[in-house]
Amino acid sequence: MTVTHPAGFTAAGVAAGLKSTGAKDVALVVNHGPRFDSATVFTANRCKANPVLWSREVVKDGTVKAVFLNSGGANCYTGPEGFQTTHAVAERVAEHLGIGSIDVVVCSTGLIGLANSREDLLDGVDAVHAAQSTDGGAEAAEAIMTTDSVAKQVVVEGAGWTIGGMAKGAGMLAPALATMLVVITTDAVVSASDLDAALRAATRVSFDRLDSDGCMSTNDTVTVMASGASGITPPLADFTEALTQACSDLAMQLLKDAEGADHEIAITTLNAASEDEAVEVSRSVARSNLFKAAVFGQDPNWGRVLASIGTTQAAFDPADLDVAMNGVWVCRSSVPAEDPSKVDLSAREVSVTIDLKAGDARATVWTNDLTHAYVHENSAYSS
Template identity: 65%
Template sequence: MSITYPGGFRAAGVPAGLKSTGKPDVALVVNDGPLHNAAAVFTSNRVAAAPVLWSRQVIADGRADAVVLNSGGANACTGPEGFGNTHRTAEVTAELLGISASDVIVCSTGLIGEQLPMDKLLAGVTGAAGSLGRGGGPTAAEAIMTTDSVPKEARYPATADSASEGYAIGGMAKGAGMLAPGLATMLVVLTTDAALDAEALDAALREATRVSFDRTDADGCMSTNDTVVLLASGAAGIAPDQAQFTEALTGVCLDLAAQLINDAEGASHTVAVTTVNAASERDAEVVSRAVARSNLFKTAIFGNDPNWGRVLAAVGTTDAAFEPDRLNVSMNGVQICRDGGIGDSRELVDLTGRDVEVEIDLAAGEARATIWTNDLTHEYVHENSAYSS
């Protein structure tokens, strides 16, 4: 259940004093090979943090030997000094591991607009390098947490007994707020012992993130630091079929995405907004996202109110192909809106459970897409107003 599950990887997580709680806050993941192929996707936010600017350069040649991550500070909007600090972090990591700084990916998460305490951070990196191990995955997953209440890990095959193709995938993720597409506010490290080149890894990673993290939208807010890295060690000596690998990787990403949305700040409901019978997958995604981002819809769900009028009001803001008088909406299986008007009684809908399924039928085609989101709660307002983060 971790990034050290596949062969060829060691990891560590240590407390370096970046978090005031004294919990682990520096993580290190090392690919011992024989291959060092890698791919990564980053936030599309144009205000990108220093570690994102650095890591984009690192990944350009398709090779990465290590990933060093810290919580307790995003190193975003920190100017030349902040970029220098990221560079220095990569250099120190490289020296400790005997590799090149240009093969070290750096990830940071925490408050925007503060410089990192470099003395503490570099001491932490040194400590992490000294405690690397094959069992270090879970501690690394703990070290990247910010407002997460639990660490997030996933793997393929899902259990020791599951059918597999002779290789493994491991993953860890963090992210609880500023969680929206392109990508979510999150850091994700994925590892595999499959033997795939950087181009194959990149293709699989882009497809897997497109239908998982990119469709996770807790609060519509896009981070400056989002990074998803995929490292391949080749230690299994197996070159899987591209389609099969993409499917397995997508499964791991969906598992991690579900864990993120289940742990989103202050949420009391996990909501799957699925649009069906759309003219295109893009239309389905646009409609689901419009609903998932409606604060009125999200507060209604918090209040266990199956307010389908707010769903239709959100659908109506999109340019998707549909006729208003053919729209259908169901919540948890009850069709409360039929042909754009009043359907079955709202009273039949039970929203008291954690999971809510909303289905919007555009009656315009055959495509579908789901966006996973949360309700908007007092706890969300409290967590994001009471603390700078």
């Protein structure tokens, strides 16, 4: 189910031989209409993979009829040959569906610099097209996994309409998305421009506020397609709220499955002069290797929090900062307060709360701890 939960969609996931393990590695999600509205956001990385270079042309007119995804190779830094492979894949999908290739988004994930066999990919298109069905969502979600340990899926129910989604990503979760592929479907009637506004609002407070390891990928794509098959046009605010719920749910699934992490850390900055400054402060802490290693060691090292805050340009008085960890205010007015030994960091979920006393804006950024397993996975994952 999931991406095939809303009416009007079929999907499938099959093995095309791109993964040496023989696991599923290609997926297809098809919108059968009656409407084909869509919106997409891509990685902000300037060095974009070939599927992103192709797909950003596809999405310009707000119409997307199918999304093809493969794991087992990112098709990034593979040059004009790699771009032609993406184009050939889109053409083959379009041919099967009787549509134009310019309505086919292509997403790839896996190793960078690796050119997959074009023939393998085209055979995969044939196979996944043949396999698609109205309950193929789970297999599609499985086929896009790389170092993910579990498939990520979500369903949100509206008033007579629904949203379904799937995601992959287990590292490089960083601002403006990162090694993250997300496909969201809905049977609500939503225009492309409304979808775009809703998607930007939803990603701004979900995927954009994940910062697992500060690294930004080259392939990230979040696409939403609306079939209109429910015949119902929800108020935009209702739809945006549901879409935000779906994106936040998927984002938390990504966070919890981050490579090698022992803890999920929510860093909330309160009473900032602006939301942007609250994000800047929270993100600076999320990027501190020293702080993240301390959380791994279950050490409530609030000094490393203050040292990170001090690197930002946000409005605050350096002598009047409060910091809590798991609700214990270990620092008040920039000096030690409650006993840090009261902070129990044995559970996976950790909260850090920072009071800047400079305004009334707030924001939360989510990150993971820095662990031996993170170093191990990312030193062993061959280039």
